[in-house]
Each structure stands twice: as structure tokens, then as C-alpha cells.
Amino acid sequence: MKTPLVRLEALAKSYASVPAVHPLDLEFDTGDFLAILGPSGCGKTTLLKMLGGFVPPTSGRILIGGEDVTHLPPERRPTNMVFQGYGLFPHMTVRQNIAYGPRIAGEDKALLARRVDDMLALVRLTEFGDQYPGALSGGQQQRVALARALMMRPKVLLLDEPFAALDLKLRQAMQEELRTIHKNIGGTFVFVTHDQAEAMALASKVVVMSKGRVEQVGSGEEIYRRPKTRFVSQFVGEANFFAAERKNNRVSIPGAFTFEDHGPDCPVQVGVRPERVLLGARTKQSAHSFDARIIDRLFLGAQVQYRVALPDGVTFLATTPEGALQIGETTSVGWSAEDQWVVQA
Ligand SMILES: Nc1ncnc2c1ncn2[C@@H]1O[C@H](COP(=O)(O)OP(=O)(O)OP(=O)(O)O)[C@@H](O)[C@H]1O
Numbered sequence: 008m009k010t011p012l013v014r015l016e017a018l019a020k021s022y023a024s025v026p027a028v029h030p031l032d033l034e035f036d037t038g039d040f041l042a043i044l045g046p047s048g049c050g051k052t053t054l055l056k057m058l059g060g061f062v063p064p065t066s067g068r069i070l071i072g073g074e075d076v077t078h079l080p081p082e083r084r085p086t087n088m089v090f091q092g093y094g095l096f097p098h099m100t101v102r103q104n105i106a107y108g109p110r111i112a113g114e115d116k117a118l119l120a121r122r123v124d125d126m127l128a129l130v131r132l133t134e135f136g137d138q139y140p141g142a143l144s145g146g147q148q149q150r151v152a153l154a155r156a157l158m159m160r161p162k163v164l165l166l167d168e169p170f171a172a173l174d175l176k177l178r179q180a181m182q183e184e185l186r187t188i189h190k191n192i193g194g195t196f197v198f199v200t201h202d203q204a205e206a207m208a209l210a211s212k213v214v215v216m217s218k219g220r221v222e223q224v225g226s227g228e229e230i231y232r233r234p235k236t237r238f239v240s241q242f243v244g245e246a247n248f249f250a251a252e253r254k255n256n257r258v259s260i261p262g263a264f265t266f267e268d269h270g271p272d273c274p275v276q277v278g279v280r281p282e283r284v285l286l287g288a289r290t291k292q293s294a295h296s297f298d299a300r301i302i303d304r305l306f307l308g309a310q311v312q313y314r315v316a317l318p319d320g321v322t323f324l325a326t327t328p329e330g331a332l333q334i335g336e337t338t339s340v341g342w343s344a345e346d347q348w349v350v351q352a
């Protein structure tokens with residue numbers, strides 16, 4: 008079997024015996040765009056810093072290209088990290104900032120000047136080469152930091168929430184640019200974020216973390232459509248949950264319906280996204296349907312959000328583009344079998 012570019016083996020970190028990252032195994036490859044996704048304090052930065060050599064692991068190993076780099080300093084690893092807050096040299100021009108690493112490494116001057124030109128073009132800052140960082144916008148400074156890291160031609164580029172300080176429109180533009188850059192240079196990017204939309208928009212592989220552990224690894228679509236835990240279900244989007252019981256490979260949701268699901272007899276939760284809940288005549292497309300009452304209606308512009316109640320008082324959300332149903336009406340409710348998932352209660 009081919010060795011993966013990066014392999015983490017039981018990698019763990021504790022600060023003063025408090026675990027920040029529990030032993031985790033993870034592999035990724037050349038060309039992957041990995042997003043490490045999770046709430047504040049779940050260990051994302053710690054994991055990234057261990058990869059880059061800025062934090063020594065408490066236990067476990069890091070292999071890059073088959074070589075054990077666990078105890079190598081940052082400058083001897085084929086990685087480069089873009090920290091949050093850019094870390095640009097204020098007294099150097101954009102060109103000097105970008106050229107810094109290779110210049111220290113003694114790269115040929117003429118070659119370096121050409122590479123800086125190419126890099127300025129790549130991050131669309133050609134006109135800004137002679138400016139100082141203080142005269143640039145946040146998004147422009149972020150692109151300088153990115154260019155400076157890319158100049159080192161790292162096998163693995165590590166990015167810690169690089170767009171967190173930017174407003175939404177600029178963040179989206181930068182995401183688009185980062186995707187294009189990744190496509191053009193074809194390296195391996197590891198991108199930390201606590202924003203699920205950003206992770207899904209960018210990554211070929213999303214690693215969802217919670218409390219120092221990896222909860223699930225998969226494509227954006229997999230983790231959205233087939234979340235494995237309740238935490239992942241709710242972290243990557245809105246989710247309704249119905250308490251249910253599995254017995255003899257059948258799950259029954261009280262007051263709603265029963266369906267086949269293989270697994271041990273135990274209490275479970277059935278998840279379904281609000282935008283996948285069908286109301287009224289649209290339930291004809293669903294595998295099963297039941298009656299429920301509309302108890303709230305919220306106009307959101309592109310969509311209408313309904314709160315719906317089962318006879319036993321359990322409520323859930325349904326969002327639809329149509330808003331004909333009104334509060335107090337009873338309607339049929341359903342969804343397709345492929346839109347539901349079952350997690351441990
Ligand atoms: N240098 C340190 N000394 C002691 N504890 C630390 C240190 N760095 C991080 N921690 C703790 O380790 C845990 C994980 O921190 P980390 O910075 O990796 O989280 P994060 O997922 O990057 O969070 P955020 O989204 O807020 O940046 C936290 O509980 C944090 O308080």
C-alpha cells in the first residue's frame with residue numbers, strides 16, 4: 008500500500024496534565040485540502056502547531072513522507088504555517104516580506120525576484136509590492152502572509168483561521184482565491200476553522216473535532232448528510248432529533264412512524280435536517296408520513312420556517328420555500344428515508 012503523505016499515530020498533547028488533544032490517528036495525502044473544524048478550545052490550534060513543530064506532543068508520532076518528524080524543529084519540516092494575525096514585518100515592504108524566507112536561505116537574487124513577481128501575481132498583489140503592510144487592508148495583509156508561506160514551497164501548508172478577522176464578503180472572496188491557489192499549485196493544505204460553512208466550501212476532507220477528539224472525518228457532504236454523532240449533526244447545521252427506540256432492527260418514533268434500521272436494541276435518536284422535512288402535498292414523495300400541527304411560522308425571506316408539533320408535544324422545525332400553511336393548521340409531514348440518520352441516544 009502507498010504511504011500517505013502525512014500520518015499521525017496516537018498523537019496527543021496535554022498541558023500540565025490537562026489533555027488538549029487526546030491520542031488521535033489521522034492520514035492525509037498530497038493534494039488534500041483538509042479542514043480541521045470544531046468549537047473554540049477543542050484543540051485545533053494545538054493539533055496544527057504539533058504538525059508544524061511549534062508544540063511538542065506529549066505522546067505519539069508524526070510521519071511526513073514516511074519520515075518521522077515528531078522531534079524536528081519547524082524549519083527542518085516540510086511544513087509552513089500561516090498564523091492568525093498575519094505576523095508580517097511592518098518595516099519591510101510587501102516584496103521584502105514575501106522574499107524573506109528564501110533570502111535568509113541564500114536563494115539566488117535574480118531567481119528570487121522572479122519568484123516574488125510570480126507570487127505577487129498569484130495572490131493578486133502585483134501593484135502593492137512596494138507598499139508597507141500598514142498601508143494594506145486586512146484581506147491584502149492576509150494574502151501577503153499566504154504568499155510568504157507559499158514561497159517556501161511547503162509540502163504541507165498549515166493555516167490557522169486565516170480569515171477569521173475578515174468580514175463575510177471578503178472572507179468569501181478569500182476562500183475562493185485560496186481554492187484557486189490550491190488548484191493551481193496542487194499542494195496539501197490544512198486549514199483550521201470553527202466555521203462549518205467555510206470548512207464545507209473549501210475542504211476535500213473535513214475533520215470534525217470536539218473536546219480534543221476527532222468525531223468524524225469525511226467530505227463536507229458526508230458529514231452533513233451522514234453525521235455519525237449528535238455533536239457532528241448539530242455542529243455542521245440545524246438538526247431535528249426524535250427520541251426513538253430500536254428493537255429487532257426496527258426503529259419506531261412515537262406518534263410518527265417505524266422503519267428498518269440494523270443495530271442493537273436500544274434507545275436511539277433519529278435526525279433530519281429542517282430543509283429536508285416535507286409538508287402538506289409534498290409528503291407524497293416521502294417514505295412515511297404522519298399528521299402534525301403548525302404552532303409557529305417565521306418568514307425568513309428566501310424560506311419560511313415552521314415549528315411543528317406532534318400530538319405528544321414534541322416539536323421540530325421545517326423550512327420550505329413556500330409559506331401557504333398557517334399557525335393552527337394540521338398538515339401531513341414526512342421525509343425521504345435517505346434524509347434521516349440514526350445516532351446513539
Ligand atoms: N500554551 C498553553 N498552555 C496551557 N493550556 C493551553 C495552551 N494552549 C492551549 N491550551 C488549552 O488547550 C485547549 C485547546 O486549545 P487550542 O488553542 O488548541 O483550541 P482551539 O480549538 O484552537 O480553540 P480556538 O478556536 O479558540 O482557537 C484549550 O483548553 C486551551 O485552554
Ligand SMILES: [Mg+2]
Nearest residue numbers: 051052053167
Ligand atoms: Mg485556535
